Amino acid sequence: MEYTIQKIANLAGISTRTLRHYDSINLLKPIRINSSGYRIYGENEIDKLQQILFFRELGFGLDTIKELISKKDFDPLYALYHHKQKLLEKKKQLDLLIETVDKSIAEREGKIRMTDQEKFAGFKKQMLHENEKQYGTIIREKYGAETVEKSNQKLLNMTEEEYLKVTKLAEDIQVKLAEAKRLGDPASVEAQEVAAMHKRWLSFYWAGYSKEAHRGLAQMYVDDPRFAKYYDAQEPGSAAFLRDAIFIYTGKTK
Amino acid sequence: MEYTIQKIANLAGISTRTLRHYDSINLLKPIRINSSGYRIYGENEIDKLQQILFFRELGFGLDTIKELISKKDFDPLYALYHHKQKLLEKKKQLDLLIETVDKSIAEREGKIRMTDQEKFAGFKKQMLHENEKQYGTIIREKYGAETVEKSNQKLLNMTEEEYLKVTKLAEDIQVKLAEAKRLGDPASVEAQEVAAMHKRWLSFYWAGYSKEAHRGLAQMYVDDPRFAKYYDAQEPGSAAFLRDAIFIYTGKTK
DNA sequence: CTTGACATTGACGTTACGTTAAGGTATATA
DNA sequence: TATATACCTTAACGTAACGTCAATGTCAAG
Structure with missing residues (x-):
């Protein structure tokens, strides 16, 4: 399938400006430019865009993303595993936030008390340090x-x-x-x-x-x-x- | 409890610059300035900051947040219910994204096929339109x-x-x-x-x-x-x- | 009395686009 | 065949929410 800029924008839920921006910073180039100067995107670009959006969702800057995915040894499958792990972590944090909301509601209703610390649980990007004791395989x-x-x-x-x-x-x-x-x-x-x-x-x-x-x-x-x-x-x-x-x-x- | 700028920053996991910024745009003012010109925050500011961070987490702009929480009839308890609902929606979307990752992994491993649409499920801020048929109480x-x-x-x-x-x-x-x-x-x-x-x-x-x-x-x-x-x-x-x-x-x- | 960790106010920089402006192209319809 | 409409283009300035200095003041400990 070939896509014009707006078709791919609608597909991915982003703006055409974003796609032009990604083009101009060499993050995602169209597969070709047609005779009228229009950007045309293909299947590979779809997959690449998906990877970009995953990284972006996880808070990576565009520069970093470019570095990562343009490396010759970039492994899309491994990256997907990475995304999954990170998304699961994000979900955990969301659960924490929801817990904080619940507690805050209970506190407002006079049912419980909260320390000031507890009021911000889930906002801080929790220390991965502790539960991530990577051991030195190297x-x-x-x-x-x-x-x-x-x-x-x-x-x-x-x-x-x-x-x-x-x-x-x-x-x-x-x-x-x-x-x-x-x-x-x-x-x-x-x-x-x-x-x-x-x-x-x-x-x-x-x-x-x-x-x-x-x-x-x-x-x-x-x-x-x-x-x-x-x-x-x-x-x-x-x-x-x-x-x-x-x-x-x-x-x-x- | 009274907090200096860095204490409150650590508590909430944000930078002191952010707090100064919020001060300068009148989003969150310290309860008082001490004799040395230091910002001092109190309990009310803690709760207000919590509200601000919830709204921010949900993608509201600072201007909008200011408008919302400074309204005379702003109801913190109701707002918390709002936060909870929206966070649950966000969680749903995250689940969708995780599903998309899983499918993408399966596709890369040759187990299934995906349409281009499916590759971006969870990125688009889904139409709330459909499942939010609010009926006209007014x-x-x-x-x-x-x-x-x-x-x-x-x-x-x-x-x-x-x-x-x-x-x-x-x-x-x-x-x-x-x-x-x-x-x-x-x-x-x-x-x-x-x-x-x-x-x-x-x-x-x-x-x-x-x-x-x-x-x-x-x-x-x-x-x-x-x-x-x-x-x-x-x-x-x-x-x-x-x-x-x-x-x-x-x-x-x- | 100095050292280090705090705090202050500017003020310019950055990221990831949004938003015009000015104009070329493709297609359906009058 | 004209023209309206919906696309597309580049160029360039605007913006949000801070980050990042720089220059300077304050406070507690040794």
């Missing part, structure tokens, strides 16, 4: 094709806020690491700062932080060419330098 | 103190979009009615246009439109001094003029 399974996949999946399970934080942190580490490397001393304040950042970064993916595991990962950075390549990209020898810094940071000179 | 109960209350309650049951539309329509009617009245002829194009607008307006509150009922209401506008006063405010004699126009519009010269 190291435990050693590395391999799976490892990288798994950690990408963890990305999808983050809120947008977390996602932005963690990707920014990763970038910062790259930059600071290259700077520190140029100074040459893995015991320097700069290098130790990088090691600390790396610990924070690791904690995103991996709840059970321990010095031993941190060191193991650091060594892996050197041994595994894929990781080494990533860290050496900005400045050669960075992977080894980072390992040394982390070894010192975790209290082991070598 | 006329049926004749008028009285209750009548006005009931129709105000209907306002709370509208989405923001509807609310804005209906209030704007009411204003437009006022203006156009005064203009048409000055022309003098209730059969004129202008007057008939007003009658048509009035029908649209009425349909917002009252699903079971009929010419008889429309005429009944028009007569009531003249007979009831409260209504007459409202319509005669801009231009004296407008209530009677409107009645005449509606009588003609509904096909009864007198």
Whole structure:
């Protein structure tokens, strides 16, 4: 099926302006432009739009959505599982809100009392922290094709806020690491700062932080060419330098 | 209990900037400012903020929220009932979305097929029209103190979009009615246009439109001094003029 | 007495569109 | 064949609800 802009807008319950906007920011391009300059959308665009709307519904910004779905290894099926999980969480929160309404009604009718805390239960985006003790599959399974996949999946399970934080942190580490490397001393304040950042970064993916595991990962950075390549990209020898810094940071000179 | 800005922000899970914003637009003012110029919030503000957040959660704009809760006859208890109903509707929609995810997963796994329509079920703010056949209590109960209350309650049951539309329509009617009245002829194009607008307006509150009922209401506008006063405010004699126009519009010269 | 965590008022920035404006295109009907 | 109507286009400014500085003041603890 081919759709003009208004047909697809009606189908999805959005405005034509929104579709033009998505076109202009390269989030969703029509499959082709006809001889009159009209946008024409096809089946693939339908599915892509659906994904976009799911992410949007879950509070992701358009920039983030674009990043996610345009990745070469974007997996629509896995994304759908992600959506389901997140929608279920949202539903839980809605239930909490409804409970808060019920309580507030009962309070107004003089039946019960509420603390000020209780009056806002369900509004706060509850700490996923507590009930989401992700355990560190990364190291435990050693590395391999799976490892990288798994950690990408963890990305999808983050809120947008977390996602932005963690990707920014990763970038910062790259930059600071290259700077520190140029100074040459893995015991320097700069290098130790990088090691600390790396610990924070690791904690995103991996709840059970321990010095031993941190060191193991650091060594892996050197041994595994894929990781080494990533860290050496900005400045050669960075992977080894980072390992040394982390070894010192975790209290082991070598 | 008294709260500083950050305490209340943490309590409610919002930012201090948001609270300052609400202050500056007169949506939520602190109970007092202390000697250092700090905002201090009290119990009443807590409850008011809760109401604000409920409305916000339901997609109401801050302007609209301000209008609603600052009305002298704002009823917090009734509002809570409203919130509950709307939250339950929202939950229904979420269930629909989750169903859409499930189906989409099944489709990707080759188990079922989906139409393009189905792929977007749950995104569209479903027509409340269908399952919300409000019946016309206004006329049926004749008028009285209750009548006005009931129709105000209907306002709370509208989405923001509807609310804005209906209030704007009411204003437009006022203006156009005064203009048409000055022309003098209730059969004129202008007057008939007003009658048509009035029908649209009425349909917002009252699903079971009929010419008889429309005429009944028009007569009531003249007979009831409260209504007459409202319509005669801009231009004296407008209530009677409107009645005449509606009588003609509904096909009864007198 | 200074440090750090609070608070204040501007004021400009951002996101995701809404909303004209000015105009080209397709099709049904007079 | 004309014209009305319902589409479509780009361009550009508008808006809502804050986020994010910057510059500065206040308060409690060590």
